[in-house]
Amino acid sequence: MSVSTKLAALARRSLLRLGALGRARRSLSILIYHRVLPQTDPLFPDEVDAARFDQQMAWLKQGFRVMPLAEAAQRLRDGTLPPRAACVTFDDGYADNAEIALPILQRHGLAATFFVATGFLNGGRMWNDTVIELVRRAPGPRLELAALGYGSHAIGSDAERTAAIHALLGQLKYLEPAARLAAVEQLRGHLGLALPDDLMMNTEQLRRLHAAGMEIGAHTVHHPILASMDEHGARQEIARGKAALEDMTGAPVRLFAYPNGKPGRDYHAAHVALARELGFEAAVCTSWGAAGPDADLYQLPRFTPWDRKPLGFTLRLLHNLYRPGQTV
Numbered sequence: 001m002s003v004s005t006k007l008a009a010l011a012r013r014s015l016l017r018l019g020a021l022g023r024a025r026r027s028l029s030i031l032i033y034h035r036v037l038p039q040t041d042p043l044f045p046d047e048v049d050a051a052r053f054d055q056q057m058a059w060l061k062q063g064f065r066v067m068p069l070a071e072a073a074q075r076l077r078d079g080t081l082p083p084r085a086a087c088v089t090f091d092d093g094y095a096d097n098a099e100i101a102l103p104i105l106q107r108h109g110l111a112a113t114f115f116v117a118t119g120f121l122n123g124g125r126m127w128n129d130t131v132i133e134l135v136r137r138a139p140g141p142r143l144e145l146a147a148l149g150y151g152s153h154a155i156g157s158d159a160e161r162t163a164a165i166h167a168l169l170g171q172l173k174y175l176e177p178a179a180r181l182a183a184v185e186q187l188r189g190h191l192g193l194a195l196p197d198d199l200m201m202n203t204e205q206l207r208r209l210h211a212a213g214m215e216i217g218a219h220t221v222h223h224p225i226l227a228s229m230d231e232h233g234a235r236q237e238i239a240r241g242k243a244a245l246e247d248m249t250g251a252p253v254r255l256f257a258y259p260n261g262k263p264g265r266d267y268h269a270a271h272v273a274l275a276r277e278l279g280f281e282a283a284v285c286t287s288w289g290a291a292g293p294d295a296d297l298y299q300l301p302r303f304t305p306w307d308r309k310p311l312g313f314t315l316r317l318l319h320n321l322y323r324p325g326q327t328v
């Protein structure tokens with residue numbers, strides 16, 4: 001073991017002791033993941049891959065009591081949450097959740113919750129992934145999109161391709177959903193490239209997660225920003241996503257994640273009321289923080305503790321314990 005690894009381990013132990021004090025002692029940490037890639041993606045070298053996820057689960061287990069989210073929410077409600085409780089959650093329904101993350105979770109003996117947007121299952125793709133996969137496959141050294149109003153981008157190197165992806169995502173992000181879908185389809189037609197249709201889970205993969213004891217949570221059908229919809233539309237999106245998952249798994253869906261999930265920006269109090277009314281037992285957002293004994297069970301905060309180094313990962317987990325999280 002190198003000196004720096006030993007120092008990191010020592011610092012981690014001291015920090016974990018600190019984290020066991022005060023408010024942090026009875027706070028629930030909920031981690032958010034999206035994808036777990038089979039190996040490092042040269043365009044997104046900081047994305048979580050199998051090796052990094054495996055390492056993070058090992059670190060998490062060392063300092064935290066990892067439990068299923070439904071159980072943690074129940075125990076938060078009852079006041080019986082054990083010290084330093086943590087949950088692992090995944091959003092959106094990527095196929096690598098079943099193919100890569102599941103075996104790692106099983107090896108660590110951990111249960112996680114998977115929030116799935118049902119409209120992309122079985123061959124669908126989220127708009128941002130269409131942009132990413134188009135730019136990944138476009139022939140270089142330049143991507144000429146001026147005719148469509150999206151400029152000209154250098155894509156001669158991986159770094160340039162990544163920059164082009166971010167520029168395009170930024171341009172498309174704030175369009176209305178229908179206009180955005182049309183723009184992405186236009187890009188796809190213009191470039192004429194074949195794209196993968198297996199990024200998201202299929203029904204068999206979803207059932208496999210469920211059969212392995214993992215919890216399946218709802219995340220709407222089409223992943224809309226609820227705050228930008230009328231109440232009827234929002235209700236349909238949430239209720240239909242829940243019903244479709246219950247159909248596929250044959251089990252009640254008890255948990256919900258607001259798409260994008262920033263309180264006051266992506267969802268409002270009316271959507272919190274809807275989640276309750278539609279029969280969920282708890283819901284999660286993406287306000288960073290840890291849930292204390294007084295937390296709103298329908299707006300549990302979550303966070304992303306990525307770091308390549310063990311000390312950074314632990315530090316972020318502990319720092320997060322002292323943030324209460326925001327609500328609407």
Ligand SMILES: [Zn+2]
Nearest residue numbers: 091092259260
């Ligand atoms: Zn999502």
